Amino acid sequence: MGLDDLVNKAKDALGGNDKDGLIEKAKEQLTDERIDQVADAIKKVTPDNIDEKVDQLAEQAKKLND
Template sequence: MGLDDLVNKGKELFEQNKDKVQDALNSEQAEGVSDKVLDGVSDFAKKVLPDSVDSKVDEVRANLDDKIGNQ
């Protein structure tokens, strides 16, 4: 099985289950997990980047958080 076959199979599986995937992304469990991940990544970014970009990091984190979970 080649790479193209794997990609096509992945696309097929996604299309067959996209409603379930969307429900999972909008669940309370996804919200909790995404909050922890986004908090960790943004905290790390704020430690290694200049303080002048902290507000941009917060903005990006908020935008991502709006896309995942139920809050």
């Protein structure tokens, strides 16, 4: 699979033509635990005053993933 194939799959997924179930696959892998891990990693490298915003975004991502 070449770069063009990957780009086309991404375009299809974003355009609603999710032929290969990419959105469902992403939702399966994006668990609440993974979202928390990513949020923690972001908070480690950003200033402390950003932590609250990161937490808010993580909560929104969890809700959207349900």
